Amino acid sequence: MITAARVRKKLGWADIAGEIDAPLVWCVAALLGQHPMPAGQAERVCALLDLDSAVAESLQSQPSRGIDPALLADPTIYRFQEALAVYGPALKELIHEEFGDGIMSAINFKVDIARREHPDGDRVVVTFDGKFLDYRW
Amino acid sequence: MITAARVRKKLGWADIAGEIDAPLVWCVAALLGQHPMPAGQAERVCALLDLDSAVAESLQSQPSRGIDPALLADPTIYRFQEALAVYGPALKELIHEEFGDGIMSAINFKVDIARREHPDGDRVVVTFDGKFLDYRW
Amino acid sequence: MITAARVRKKLGWADIAGEIDAPLVWCVAALLGQHPMPAGQAERVCALLDLDSAVAESLQSQPSRGIDPALLADPTIYRFQEALAVYGPALKELIHEEFGDGIMSAINFKVDIARREHPDGDRVVVTFDGKFLDYRW
Amino acid sequence: MITAARVRKKLGWADIAGEIDAPLVWCVAALLGQHPMPAGQAERVCALLDLDSAVAESLQSQPSRGIDPALLADPTIYRFQEALAVYGPALKELIHEEFGDGIMSAINFKVDIARREHPDGDRVVVTFDGKFLDYRW
Amino acid sequence: MITAARVRKKLGWADIAGEIDAPLVWCVAALLGQHPMPAGQAERVCALLDLDSAVAESLQSQPSRGIDPALLADPTIYRFQEALAVYGPALKELIHEEFGDGIMSAINFKVDIARREHPDGDRVVVTFDGKFLDYRW
Amino acid sequence: MITAARVRKKLGWADIAGEIDAPLVWCVAALLGQHPMPAGQAERVCALLDLDSAVAESLQSQPSRGIDPALLADPTIYRFQEALAVYGPALKELIHEEFGDGIMSAINFKVDIARREHPDGDRVVVTFDGKFLDYRW
Amino acid sequence: MITAARVRKKLGWADIAGEIDAPLVWCVAALLGQHPMPAGQAERVCALLDLDSAVAESLQSQPSRGIDPALLADPTIYRFQEALAVYGPALKELIHEEFGDGIMSAINFKVDIARREHPDGDRVVVTFDGKFLDYRW
Amino acid sequence: MITAARVRKKLGWADIAGEIDAPLVWCVAALLGQHPMPAGQAERVCALLDLDSAVAESLQSQPSRGIDPALLADPTIYRFQEALAVYGPALKELIHEEFGDGIMSAINFKVDIARREHPDGDRVVVTFDGKFLDYRW
Amino acid sequence: MITAARVRKKLGWADIAGEIDAPLVWCVAALLGQHPMPAGQAERVCALLDLDSAVAESLQSQPSRGIDPALLADPTIYRFQEALAVYGPALKELIHEEFGDGIMSAINFKVDIARREHPDGDRVVVTFDGKFLDYRW
Amino acid sequence: MITAARVRKKLGWADIAGEIDAPLVWCVAALLGQHPMPAGQAERVCALLDLDSAVAESLQSQPSRGIDPALLADPTIYRFQEALAVYGPALKELIHEEFGDGIMSAINFKVDIARREHPDGDRVVVTFDGKFLDYRW
Incomplete structure (x- = not known):
């Protein structure tokens, strides 16, 4: 969902990382579900991408880490x-x-x-x- | 064999890499069997470690790469x-x-x-x- | 979806590859999801097969490559x-x-x-x- | 054994394939144990590499094919x-x-x-x- | 779907194979998705089992073969x-x-x-x- | 050992099966270690192939069946x-x-x-x- | 579905097995999908558990056996x-x-x-x- | 070793279990390496089978249990x-x-x-x- | 469902365990589906989290234990x-x-x-x- | 080797751990090859168990950790x-x-x-x- 929104908004990963003042790789990993995001950052990402608050909540939850x-x-x-x-x-x-x-x-x-x-x-x-x-x- | 000789001679990996003028990680990987070593380097390593020429030959042969x-x-x-x-x-x-x-x-x-x-x-x-x-x- | 449309239109793979001026195997692999397709080609394929623009967008996205x-x-x-x-x-x-x-x-x-x-x-x-x-x- | 003998004799794979008049990839595959070799070819290979007749016999036997x-x-x-x-x-x-x-x-x-x-x-x-x-x- | 229809119609596999004049094991394998069926046979099977033309089309398509x-x-x-x-x-x-x-x-x-x-x-x-x-x- | 002896003696599998009056596939499977062989047959096979009595004993023992x-x-x-x-x-x-x-x-x-x-x-x-x-x- | 119905009806496995006059382990295995059930027994189970005839039919069908x-x-x-x-x-x-x-x-x-x-x-x-x-x- | 000795001595498993007064399946499992055997029993088994004391010691040691x-x-x-x-x-x-x-x-x-x-x-x-x-x- | 409700209610695991007077790790494991919960505890958990009785029932059912x-x-x-x-x-x-x-x-x-x-x-x-x-x- | 020597000497693990003044589980793990042992401890263990200096050296070497x-x-x-x-x-x-x-x-x-x-x-x-x-x- 985040990837689709990002493409639709024509935003680069660096744009998002800059907006929330986070290191680039950390930010991408977090948005791919490998790190919980603090509330403020999660909300700013969702505002930037026009996503609703359920997404912001799920970005804050504790993930199970790993790769398919x-x-x-x-x-x-x-x-x-x-x-x-x-x-x-x-x-x-x-x-x-x-x-x-x-x-x-x-x-x-x-x-x-x-x-x-x-x-x-x-x-x-x-x-x-x-x-x-x-x-x- | 190389590991044992290296310990016996009390030589660090950097000593060996320096002796053959090779990058450190490359040198260790080559001695662990992941890269064939040019003849000159293989011979200098064996001289340094008092290993015979059969070892030098096997260091030059083309390996199958990979990890257990x-x-x-x-x-x-x-x-x-x-x-x-x-x-x-x-x-x-x-x-x-x-x-x-x-x-x-x-x-x-x-x-x-x-x-x-x-x-x-x-x-x-x-x-x-x-x-x-x-x-x- | 592309396969079904292709069969319905009775188009061969070579017809599609010819239409977008692409190498044959590359074209089939791209339509099976192994290569992102440039926008122009993706749109021509969708026009040819009467598929909508969402398909054209997904053909352009970066895939995860590999085989089941x-x-x-x-x-x-x-x-x-x-x-x-x-x-x-x-x-x-x-x-x-x-x-x-x-x-x-x-x-x-x-x-x-x-x-x-x-x-x-x-x-x-x-x-x-x-x-x-x-x-x- | 064949690989070692080949290196010792400084013979290329093409030299061996030429000597026994066999296609190159077939010849290498056969010497790596993926094809039984006719008696005449097996013996000529062993003569070329100074290997004894037990090797020639084993080159003629029916292999189990496959890769580690x-x-x-x-x-x-x-x-x-x-x-x-x-x-x-x-x-x-x-x-x-x-x-x-x-x-x-x-x-x-x-x-x-x-x-x-x-x-x-x-x-x-x-x-x-x-x-x-x-x-x- | 075919299995359910077959049971409902109380038809044996041999009945279906006979109807389309096909070898028995081939016919069952084809209906289980291991062989594409020629159009005429696919249509006769669907007529026999009261299945619609989408099933007949899918019986003709090229399968990926193999077993779960x-x-x-x-x-x-x-x-x-x-x-x-x-x-x-x-x-x-x-x-x-x-x-x-x-x-x-x-x-x-x-x-x-x-x-x-x-x-x-x-x-x-x-x-x-x-x-x-x-x-x- | 049996395979090598059989080749040396230039005996076909059918020759051996005939000698011990056993079905052909059963005989080969038994000699490949998938069936225990009755004492009489095991001894006749070993006599035919000039193998000693330890082989005959091991042909009679109960195997673990299966394939590599x-x-x-x-x-x-x-x-x-x-x-x-x-x-x-x-x-x-x-x-x-x-x-x-x-x-x-x-x-x-x-x-x-x-x-x-x-x-x-x-x-x-x-x-x-x-x-x-x-x-x- | 059967498990849920059984709990709702507060019936033990032995009650069901008794009702259809079947051995206990066989009956449980059959209801877990490891044995086809004769029509009469399948219908009596469904009557006992207030399940409809589609369940009774599926209990009679030939299963693929095995365990997750x-x-x-x-x-x-x-x-x-x-x-x-x-x-x-x-x-x-x-x-x-x-x-x-x-x-x-x-x-x-x-x-x-x-x-x-x-x-x-x-x-x-x-x-x-x-x-x-x-x-x- | 135990199996070979047992066959040589023409002793059944029940003979051995009887000799050491142990349950039959336990005794076989122990001799196959799945249970440590008390010293007295280990020695009686070895005496019965003419095996030396090293075997008796190894029968008493704590095994890693499991199956190939x-x-x-x-x-x-x-x-x-x-x-x-x-x-x-x-x-x-x-x-x-x-x-x-x-x-x-x-x-x-x-x-x-x-x-x-x-x-x-x-x-x-x-x-x-x-x-x-x-x-x- | 329980995790989401717990977050929504801002309840810690210890709060829930305390409410039902259960050991902490046991309580979390049970709510993650590794232990059946007695009826009283299951109902109190659902009351605490505003979950309906179907959840309480499923918390009481016998689970298959293990980890993804x-x-x-x-x-x-x-x-x-x-x-x-x-x-x-x-x-x-x-x-x-x-x-x-x-x-x-x-x-x-x-x-x-x-x-x-x-x-x-x-x-x-x-x-x-x-x-x-x-x-x- | 260490296990055999320990049994022969009738020494418990705690005896060895005590001798080298090491925590018990650490000591056993080290002797099973999961930790390198400092030279002094390795030598005292070998003295205690009558093992030669090659063992002491191997106890000091850096292991690959993990379990069969x-x-x-x-x-x-x-x-x-x-x-x-x-x-x-x-x-x-x-x-x-x-x-x-x-x-x-x-x-x-x-x-x-x-x-x-x-x-x-x-x-x-x-x-x-x-x-x-x-x-x-």
């Missing part, structure tokens, strides 16, 4: 999956060497995406940035 | 998987909006990992950087 | 799957030998299908044609 | 899988329209691979060529 | 699955010994079912009859 | 699987119509395979013949 | 599954030792459930009783 | 699985009606198997007998 | 799953050492959740408390 | 899995209500197990205690 497994085969998403299959164990080695035994948090965490211009063709640059958490009993 | 599915449940690797489940569809939306219909290449691609200091605890910063490829018939 | 796994068992599709199981590793060997370490792109890519007449029975000839992409860090 | 599922995730092979997911239903539509209800045989079948030069980067061209079989009760 | 995996666990169907698990490799051995390397076609193929009387209890006799296809490059 | 799932994708075996997917529900309908609610036994059961000559190419004819068992409380 | 896999994880059902995992191979050994090579029929078969009083807490006693079928070619 | 999933497709075991699929939900209904909300314990539990003579063919009778446990917070 | 597998990937639930993967075998060792061969009952069982204040950040404390059941034949 | 899926069906471990299926969504609701949107950490985390005496039979009490982490961008 069928989407993991979409080529745009699959390339991240493939990169994780090829480089995941190397990242694990380097996290342990640099930080010790632990993980990059996926909760105290942010993602950003940017375009990097390049003479051979522009590049997609995605940054995962999470707090290191060490195993601590 | 059991490893995807290792907590350090799983957090990337979880981040992809939560933010993958948002990244897809933003790639399409910014670049058009296409993908971030996982072949013309590099990954980097860094430590970012932070008063609340240092952070793991992982950057995926791939050429945008548009669907082009 | 149940369809992979359809005998006509399964034979491609079987050929890939039998000859996939051989194709991998030959790509690496001829081009080096890398892949055939599935994005900068086209498929064609043709009938080749043959005294023992005509043959289906399907050509996959994708740019070689080498692993490039 | 883990290999389907290798990026070089996966791109064919992805192309099939995106274009398989379109190929099915076009086979039925052009030939009627039936399949492209994967048994009376051949595959070829070629390099096509292109100013934007050379291309991998793979041709699947199978006899059409109509459902015939 | 849940049905494979139905005991009546599962016994065939079990027989294939127990005797499939033996059938493969014997096909290769008698015919050479190849398969029994499932396309140029027919199935028949019959009752064979027997003093210890009548028997179900199912015959699979398909053209041998040899691997032919 | 990877084998179900072998093309020669898969065609039976595909036929079952396409015609299984039709067979179920016809068994229930002709015999009532019940199954074809896979235990009180035999399979036969034959070659049927045909001007368009010889045919593989496989007959499943099992006692009907009705649901009887 | 999600139900296998229900704790009450799972304990049977667990007992089968722990004791299934032992039961197989003992069936073969006592009866020879064969199975307990699940078709010529009945199940019963009873309460057995016990000072430490009453016990659920479930009896599986099926005809032994020996492998008979 | 491939064994669930063995026909003798599968019939129990099928009966559970067909009658499991009915058993659940009847346990809840007779005992209330809870389960049949699979821990405070025993299984027995018996032959019941019958003019139409002897029957396998398997009894599951477990304490009822009600949900009790 | 997609929910296991929700990060809040997954962390319990991960803890079980990492510490489950250790808990098994310690249960066997301390109590003998057996299990912690999940039926005679309760769960509690509490907040424990901590200077480094408050902690979630979840207690599983189940009766030990020893394997008792 | 077959172990999840072991009854002692499965009961935790079942409790999670039944109560997981309730725990999620209560964590969100009490703490806000976030998770219980499985990294800054400890588990404890205790015996609680009870007149109806002693109880297993397992406590999961993890820091609350809120989603923080």
Whole structure:
């Protein structure tokens, strides 16, 4: 519903994120149902897109997070999956060497995406940035 | 074998990558069997680790790439998987909006990992950087 | 909806592809929801098939790509799957030998299908044609 | 064993296929265990690679055909899988329209691979060529 | 819909197959959606069962073939699955010994079912009859 | 071991089945580990193939029956699987119509395979013949 | 529908089974869609529960048997599954030792459930009783 | 090892169970690795079968319980699985009606198997007998 | 429905549990469909939330217990799953050492959740408390 | 190896944990390969169990964490899995209500197990205690 309204209004994701003063990837993820949105932001989004208050309420509710497994085969998403299959164990080695035994948090965490211009063709640059958490009993 | 030799020699991954003048994540991935290594680099690694020439040959051979599915449940690797489940569809939306219909290449691609200091605890910063490829018939 | 309209209008896929001046396989794939269609083409298809503008809009939207796994068992599709199981590793060997370490792109890519007449029975000839992409860090 | 011997002898796949006068993809597939090889060819391959007669015998035995599922995730092979997911239903539509209800045989079948030069980067061209079989009760 | 109409009309499958002059198993499979039916037969079936022309049209359309995996666990169907698990490799051995390397076609193929009387209890006799296809490059 | 010995002795399956006076498919299935063999037959097979008494003992032991799932994708075996997917529900309908609610036994059961000559190419004819068992409380 | 009606009428399963003079477990299984019910019984059940004749007809139709896999994880059902995992191979050994090579029929078969009083807490006693079928070619 | 020794000694399972004064199904399950055996019984079994003390020790160790999933497709075991699929939900209904909300314990539990003579063919009778446990917070 | 009503009424879970004098986790689980609720409690919940008697009836009915597998990937639930993967075998060792061969009952069982204040950040404390059941034949 | 040595030495897990002054569950998990052990502790464990220094080294290495899926069906471990299926969504609701949107950490985390005496039979009490982490961008 939000996607359709957004297209109808000819609004970009950055327009919406700007309107509610939220980080871009967080904002898109929230509108796709992966984060509950504070009341004020939910209402401003619905005002911007001419959606009614039931939508605003549902944007505030606590979601079950996760992805439809069928989407993991979409080529745009699959390339991240493939990169994780090829480089995941190397990242694990380097996290342990640099930080010790632990993980990059996926909760105290942010993602950003940017375009990097390049003479051979522009590049997609995605940054995962999470707090290191060490195993601590 | 390489891991054991590396520990015995008390060499860090960065020491090895430095010795063969290769990017860090690429070097670890190659030594974990995800990239064939040019002959010169393979031989220098084996010299550094006191491994024989059979190892150097096997480092140069063309691998089958991929990850043992059991490893995807290792907590350090799983957090990337979880981040992809939560933010993958948002990244897809933003790639399409910014670049058009296409993908971030996982072949013309590099990954980097860094430590970012932070008063609340240092952070793991992982950057995926791939050429945008548009669907082009 | 498009399939039903096409049958009702007694139009072949080639008729539609010709009308919008698009490659045949691309055109069918787009109408089956695997490619977004430019506005002009989407509107001409809908005009040709007497479908309303909502269909034209949905043809332009960005799809999630992929196949219902149940369809992979359809005998006509399964034979491609079987050929890939039998000859996939051989194709991998030959790509690496001829081009080096890398892949055939599935994005900068086209498929064609043709009938080749043959005294023992005509043959289906399907050509996959994708740019070689080498692993490039 | 064959792969190792081939590398040691510095022979390309085309050298072996030429020696036994066999189509290239068929020859590689057979040596990877997907086709039984006639006695004469099996012996010539083993002579060429200095392998003993037990290998020649095993090359002649009837194999169980198929692929290790883990290999389907290798990026070089996966791109064919992805192309099939995106274009398989379109190929099915076009086979039925052009030939009627039936399949492209994967048994009376051949595959070829070629390099096509292109100013934007050379291309991998793979041709699947199978006899059409109509459902015939 | 067809099943319900058939029961309401108290018609056996053999009655319908006889009416359209079609082999029995083919006719049932076609009415269960596994074969497109020629227009004349589709219309005669609908006339016989008092079904309207939309059903006749849908009987003529090209189906996606296959079985709901849940049905494979139905005991009546599962016994065939079990027989294939127990005797499939033996059938493969014997096909290769008698015919050479190849398969029994499932396309140029027919199935028949019959009752064979027997003093210890009548028997179900199912015959699979398909053209041998040899691997032919 | 039995397969290798059989090839070395240049004995066909029918030769072995004849020697022990057993039905052909049963004999092959038993030697592939799907049926325990009576002591006399097991010993005659081992004598014929110059195998020792440990083999004869293991041929008599009670097996766990079933098929390696990877084998179900072998093309020669898969065609039976595909036929079952396409015609299984039709067979179920016809068994229930002709015999009532019940199954074809896979235990009180035999399979036969034959070659049927045909001007368009010889045919593989496989007959499943099992006692009907009705649901009887 | 039947469950709701049964609760509304405050009838136990044993009341229904008694009314139609059927074994208890069979009756419940039939009303849950695992057995077709003879016309007379189906009508008496519907009369008892004030359900209309369409329900009676559907109770007589031939079902596809099997269980929703999600139900296998229900704790009450799972304990049977667990007992089968722990004791299934032992039961197989003992069936073969006592009866020879064969199975307990699940078709010529009945199940019963009873309460057995016990000072430490009453016990659920479930009896599986099926005809032994020996492998008979 | 135990199975082989048992066959060599020509001892039935009942002989072993009798020797150690244990219930038959329990004894077989324990020897198949599903129950730890008290030291005295483990030693008597090993004495009976001429096995050394290492076996006796391993019979006493705490096992991981469960079944190789491939064994669930063995026909003798599968019939129990099928009966559970067909009658499991009915058993659940009847346990809840007779005992209330809870389960049949699979821990405070025993299984027995018996032959019941019958003019139409002897029957396998398997009894599951477990304490009822009600949900009790 | 209950969740929506609860939010509309601005009632916390503890308010509802208090109203019906039930343990907190049990109450939430029951309202999410994992426990049948006694009539009195079901009616009081519906009165509190202004829901009609059909809801009260459905709260009393016997549920099929279990979790939608997609929910296991929700990060809040997954962390319990991960803890079980990492510490489950250790808990098994310690249960066997301390109590003998057996299990912690999940039926005679309760769960509690509490907040424990901590200077480094408050902690979630979840207690599983189940009766030990020893394997008792 | 450690398990065998421990049994041979007749040492309980608590003895080992006490010797190295480590929490009990952590110690068992570490010795089962889920945590790297500091050098001092690893050496003291090996001294206690008469194991050589290679074991001590392997106890210090960074593990891949996770559980063999077959172990999840072991009854002692499965009961935790079942409790999670039944109560997981309730725990999620209560964590969100009490703490806000976030998770219980499985990294800054400890588990404890205790015996609680009870007149109806002693109880297993397992406590999961993890820091609350809120989603923080």
